[in-house]
Amino acid sequence: xxxxxxxxxxxxxxxxxxxTRIAYAAPHRGRRNIWVRGIDGTHEEAVPVTHxxxxxxxxxxxxxDPRWLLYLxxxxxNEDWHLFRVDLDAPDMSAVDLTPLAxxxxxxxxxxxxxxxxxxxxxxxxxxxxxxxxRIDIATGTTTVHHEQDxxxxxxxxxxxxxxxxxxxxxxxxxxxxxxxxxxxxxPRLLCRLGGSEYPLGIQPQQVTADGTGLLVGxxxxxxxxxxxxxxxxxxxxxxxxxxxGHDLDISGMVAPGVLPPxxxxxxxxxxxxARFVGPRPHIEILDAHFAEVYAALRELSDGVLGxxxxxxxxxRWIVTFVHDRDxxxxxxxxxxxxAARMLFRSYPDRDPATSAPMTPVEFTAxxxxxxxxxxxxxxxxxxxxxxxxxxxxxxxxxxxxxxxNPEVQFLANRGYAVLQVNFRGSLGYGRRHVxxxxxxxxxxxxxxxxxxxxxxxxxxxxxxxxxxIYGGSYGGYSALVGVTVTPxxxxxxxxxxxxxxxxxxxxxxxxxxxxxxxxxWYRYVGDPDIPEQEADMLTRSPITxxxxxxxxxxxxxxxxxxxxxxxxxxxxxxxxxxxxVPVEYLLADDEGHGFxxxxxxxxxxxxxxxxFGEHL
Numbered sequence: 001x002x003x004x005x006x007x008x009x010x011x012x013x014x015x016x017x018x019x020t021r022i023a024y025a026a027p028h029r030g031r032r033n034i035w036v037r038g039i040d041g042t043h044e045e046a047v048p049v050t051h052x053x054x055x056x057x058x059x060x061x062x063x064x065d066p067r068w069l070l071y072l073x074x075x076x077x078n079e080d081w082h083l084f085r086v087d088l089d090a091p092d093m094s095a096v097d098l099t100p101l102a103x104x105x106x107x108x109x110x111x112x113x114x115x116x117x118x119x120x121x122x123x124x125x126x127x128x129x130x131x132x133x134x135r136i137d138i139a140t141g142t143t144t145v146h147h148e149q150d151x152x153x154x155x156x157x158x159x160x161x162x163x164x165x166x167x168x169x170x171x172x173x174x175x176x177x178x179x180x181x182x183x184x185x186x187x188p189r190l191l192c193r194l195g196g197s198e199y200p201l202g203i204q205p206q207q208v209t210a211d212g213t214g215l216l217v218g219x220x221x222x223x224x225x226x227x228x229x230x231x232x233x234x235x236x237x238x239x240x241x242x243x244x245x246g247h248d249l250d251i252s253g254m255v256a257p258g259v260l261p262p263x264x265x266x267x268x269x270x271x272x273x274x275a276r277f278v279g280p281r282p283h284i285e286i287l288d289a290h291f292a293e294v295y296a297a298l299r300e301l302s303d304g305v306l307g308x309x310x311x312x313x314x315x316x317r318w319i320v321t322f323v324h325d326r327d328x329x330x331x332x333x334x335x336x337x338x339x340a341a342r343m344l345f346r347s348y349p350d351r352d353p354a355t356s357a358p359m360t361p362v363e364f365t366a367x368x369x370x371x372x373x374x375x376x377x378x379x380x381x382x383x384x385x386x387x388x389x390x391x392x393x394x395x396x397x398x399x400x401x402x403x404x405x406n407p408e409v410q411f412l413a414n415r416g417y418a419v420l421q422v423n424f425r426g427s428l429g430y431g432r433r434h435v436x437x438x439x440x441x442x443x444x445x446x447x448x449x450x451x452x453x454x455x456x457x458x459x460x461x462x463x464x465x466x467x468x469x470i471y472g473g474s475y476g477g478y479s480a481l482v483g484v485t486v487t488p489x490x491x492x493x494x495x496x497x498x499x500x501x502x503x504x505x506x507x508x509x510x511x512x513x514x515x516x517x518x519x520x521x522w523y524r525y526v527g528d529p530d531i532p533e534q535e536a537d538m539l540t541r542s543p544i545t546x547x548x549x550x551x552x553x554x555x556x557x558x559x560x561x562x563x564x565x566x567x568x569x570x571x572x573x574x575x576x577x578x579x580x581x582v583p584v585e586y587l588l589a590d591d592e593g594h595g596f597x598x599x600x601x602x603x604x605x606x607x608x609x610x611x612x613f614g615e616h617l
Contacts, residue, residue: 001610004411005602007032007056008347012257012308013331015039015319016062017268019312022319022344023049023069024331025057031598032056034071036088039317039333043345049091050084056597058257061110064117068138071095072107077593078561081106083122085138098141104128104511114160121146121162129513133158152516156181159212160270165233166215168206174519176203178215180233191236194219197439198432200398200521204251205262210270216241216263218249224431226251228263228275242275242285248429250276252400258307258321258329260284266291268313278429280361280373281305281403282323294318294336301332301341305403319344326356328405355380357413359403364456366425366449370437373430374422374453375401376462379413388617389418389463391454391491395474397438397446398521400429408606415610417469417617418462424449426525439525442503443482443541450479451487466492467617471609473497473595474565481543481573484552493616495555495609498565498594501573502545503538504529509566547576555585555612557605559592585612 011032013024020039025032028048034057037046049069050057060071067089072081080103084095099107101124108131109123118138125131133147133156147156153170167179167188174196179188194203198220207216209230219229221238226248228241241263242249253259253276260282264274273291277283282305286292294315298306304324311318318334329347334340357377366372378384390412394401401421409419423430424446426438438446450470457463470483470491477499484494500506507522507529526541527534539545554577558570570586577584587608589601596602 001411001603001606003348003350004407004414005599005606007599008329009349010043010331010345010347011329012058012060013319013321013344014062014308014310015312015317016066017064017313018066019314019317022333023060023062024345025060029053032058034060034069034086036069036091047091049086049088050095051092054591061120063120063138064112065138070098070110070120070138072110074106074593076561076591077559077595077597079106079563079593080104081108083107083110083136085141096141098122098136098138098143099124101126104513111158112160113162116162121158125513129516131155131513135162152513155206157206157208157215159208160210161212163212165208165212166206166231168203170202170516170519174524178203178217178231178236180236191231191233192238195520197520197524198436200435200525201251201428202517202520204254207263207265209272210265216272218251218262220432224433226431241272242277242287244277244279244283244285247277247279247283248431250278250282250402250429252402252428259323260306260308264309266309266311266315269315278400278402290315294334297336297339297341298332298334301334302330304330307404323404324353325359325403325405327351327353356405356410359406359409361403362456364453366445366452368445368448370425370434370449371430372422372424372449372453374420375403376457377409377413377419377421378462379416379418382416384418384462386464387418387462388416388467388469388613389420389454389457390469390471390613390617391450392419392421393424393450393470393472393476393479394421394427395472395476396428397424397426397475398428398435399475400427402429411606411610412613415614417613418457420453420457420463422450422453424453442478442526443486447479447482447486450483451490454490469493469495469613469617471495471497472499474499477565478543482541484554485543485546485549488549488551491552493553493555493613495557495612496570496573497557497605498559498562499556499569500565501543501569503527503542504535506565506569507538509568511563544572544576547573548580550577550582553583553612553616555587555608557587557596557608558589559594559596560588560590561593564594 011025033050035046083099107124111121129152130149135146157166164181175193214230227243230239253261260276273288275285302322304322307321307323309320331344458465470480477496480494480496527538529535574586
């Protein structure tokens, strides 16, 4: 168990701007902390520069001053992110909180300012409903307002010098308006209006080009595929920068550590090097001639897909990782001047790729004809016939399963289960039609897609219909509860992990600053709980109102500090079952939020899941 769910030995590597050092996350004081070492050094020579003993660190930043490193941290999973500074000349000193915010406020973005060395541009909501930009002097901590928003849904996009160039905001009809900001001018100048419900997470990405004259966005334009598009600052004209027929720009890297962002900018120049697209295996589209040479050399290092990369300011020295379904987290150093490359480390040196299970892309059709894409993983060395199977449902629901190493999948396969992961309607990455087909379909067609996926696996002979379990987190937890209420006879066991049980209560208890952003996702796809007829419909699709149908063995897990799906969502479903005398196991972690991060809690959870599925499947 510990082999699968312990923190990685090494993770999140990057190279310093001057190319002399690397930083990475590794265990220290029982948690994932940031270490720094020389480019030619070893881990034995590395120094831990952060010392968090409560919660692992996932996000850090080099600065233009070799003395300072920055990182983000919250408190026990509450997602109130603060920006901390560590002194690399005195790594044993305590970190300094540069953003001592009130509860409920958080940092959401950190960017360097090319023309102001020693400073960073930080986006945070010191005013609870507005995410304003602040300039912070790293050495002194002095914070000044750089730009205040006039609209809770507005975002101001800055060029590399810190000058405001573009503004995006949601109009009352849910359409995103993109405007230019002219130096010395008054009101922003409207350039174009983009989309609505086909962008449930808003327009992603939103990045000003290196020269400040354009804005890069993900746009469907007049087609079904999400493309990378440049909007001109002067004219508003749209130019396709990268597109792959039949594939969407992959925006998952905007929020997932270890995944390339959709538009890849690297080095001091800030030029666009590549774009990442969704596919059976992720696809990297090369957009820069120099990087094409680098990429050709990198592809010789692994049969996986480029995962993350960083380079020094010269664009010569590179640190890269690769995504692989059986060999996770291999990190390489590459010197483009000499062509020399060497493996720096493997994130999990105690995991043998030869004993891991391949992740196979599969396709089938939903009952209404919608194409569905999924991944099937079966145990190594076992005939894929009539196996117990676990259906894992991803969260979001505006997310997608992708090819790569997943410790949960590998653990279940190791224990003898087939694992099926389906990108049901509403999942991102498969086109405009696929996303919007989920409008109004929570606990309806979205759930039908999952049942159709199970039927496909049974009909193909992979799964024993009497031994199918369902497991998921967040929206996936909601799906697990829907599975045992809407279709109570289809699953032999279920695990609800930080899942929604009451759609109306879930929406009412989201952090207040998120509410203006719900127009094109929860309100459009599910309903507004403040409108009585919509709330009534939401209740018909909420597991809490169908709890009397639950007879399936159920395990529920919840973080006490969850601000997305609050503790009451799990407490209420468990209490209702216990009042009826229905057995339910409940794991509550007092030091976790929306999903467990601390290895001891993750291992505790998976011991419970192993017992649960072992007994009932």
